[in-house]
Amino acid sequence: MPTPIIDADRCKGCELCVFACPERVLEMSPNINAKGYFFPDVARVEDCTGCRYCLLVCPDTAVQV
Amino acid sequence: MRTDGLTEKPTTYCPGCTHGVIHRLVGEVIAEMGVRQHTVGVAPVGCSVLAYDFFNCDMQQASHGRAMAVATGIKRGRPDLVVFTYQGDGDLASIGMAETVHAANRGEKITVIFVNNAIYGMTGGQMAPTTLPGQIATTCPTGRDVSLAGYPIRVAELLATLRTPAYLARVSVHEPKAIMNAKKAIRKAFKFQIDKTCFSLVEVVSTCPTGWGQQPHEACEWLEEHMLPYFPLGDVKTPEAAH
Numbered sequence: 001m002p003t004p005i006i007d008a009d010r011c012k013g014c015e016l017c018v019f020a021c022p023e024r025v026l027e028m029s030p031n032i033n034a035k036g037y038f039f040p041d042v043a044r045v046e047d048c049t050g051c052r053y054c055l056l057v058c059p060d061t062a063v064q065v
Numbered sequence: 066m067r068t069d070g071l072t073e074k075p076t077t078y079c080p081g082c083t084h085g086v087i088h089r090l091v092g093e094v095i096a097e098m099g100v101r102q103h104t105v106g107v108a109p110v111g112c113s114v115l116a117y118d119f120f121n122c123d124m125q126q127a128s129h130g131r132a133m134a135v136a137t138g139i140k141r142g143r144p145d146l147v148v149f150t151y152q153g154d155g156d157l158a159s160i161g162m163a164e165t166v167h168a169a170n171r172g173e174k175i176t177v178i179f180v181n182n183a184i185y186g187m188t189g190g191q192m193a194p195t196t197l198p199g200q201i202a203t204t205c206p207t208g209r210d211v212s213l214a215g216y217p218i219r220v221a222e223l224l225a226t227l228r229t230p231a232y233l234a235r236v237s238v239h240e241p242k243a244i245m246n247a248k249k250a251i252r253k254a255f256k257f258q259i260d261k262t263c264f265s266l267v268e269v270v271s272t273c274p275t276g277w278g279q280q281p282h283e284a285c286e287w288l289e290e291h292m293l294p295y296f297p298l299g300d301v302k303t304p305e306a307a308h
Contacts, residue, residue, distance in 0.1 A: 012080035012081070013080055014077075014080040014081030014082075014274075014281040014282060015081070015280075015282060016081055016281050016282060016285070019206060019282040019285075020240070020241060021188065037080065051241075052203050052241075053241040055066055056086075056241040056244045056245070057086065057240070057244065058085075058086075059076070059078065059081065059082055059083055059084065059085025059086050059089075060075060060076060060085050061066060061067040061071065061089055062087070064066045065066075
């Protein structure tokens with residue numbers, strides 16, 4: 001099953017992946033990373049279709065699928 | 066996901082800045098084409114000034130606007146190398162316009178990645194030659210007045226008027242499909258250089274959420290709504306269509 005993997009420490013919290021996901025799989029976490037940015041959580045992994053939109057829009061190479 | 070073309074270092078760009086996407090695409094292309102070991106990038110002044118930390122190939126720093134002049138020297142000295150420049154709009158279209166036009170006119174076999182975000186990013190959001198009519202910037206707080214500052218320069222179309230064969234394309238990185246098309250155009254541009262066909266320039270319409278004062282996703286929508294009608298996407302000139 002496709003699963004987005006977020007490298008939280010590379011993330012700058014821009015939320016582009018959250019808006020790009022057509023299935024609304026990602027949600028911003030209430031926690032912050034080492035740099036002080038909020039990062040996305042994989043909230044509904046069962047909805048992921050593996051389209052890789054999150055990976056494509058991420059400017060910080062923080063997403064793998 | 067990072068390929069061999071980029072170093073492990075996280076970029077220093079603002080959150081949501083599409084520079085990161087363009088870096089990744091260029092890194093992916095040079096890694097996938099197997100030319101990383103003999104590629105030299107030239108980064109001049111602007112947000113891209115620290116690009117030498119992020120691209121995993123040899124890099125050279127140029128003075129403001131002069132990247133194509135430096136790239137010309139590298140390419141003529143070592144024609145076996147793959148040489149690309151990575152320039153912003155304030156750099157390429159303003160202070161470096163002379164170098165840009167003449168490098169294209171000489172038909173230097175280099176690849177230019179031109180990041181057009183309609184503003185000077187690094188210096189704090191001043192008006193650039195590509196700032197849209199009515200767009201607010203720190204040096205035009207009531208919006209760009211075309212009677213004083215003229216209309217934005219369409220660099221790809223301007224260079225297309227030169228007779229020298231060239232590959233000129235405009236792409237965008239505001240949504241996934243556009244990003245995939247951008248990668249295709251960048252790959253094509255490098256291919257034309259490697260085949261010693263012509264000068265190649267890919268203009269990437271990009272966002273500057275900090276300079277524009279918008280959330281990153283709003284900036285992508287603003288780009289689609291306001292920039293794309295003025296900067297249409299697609300191949301502007303191909304070497305076969307030289308007149």
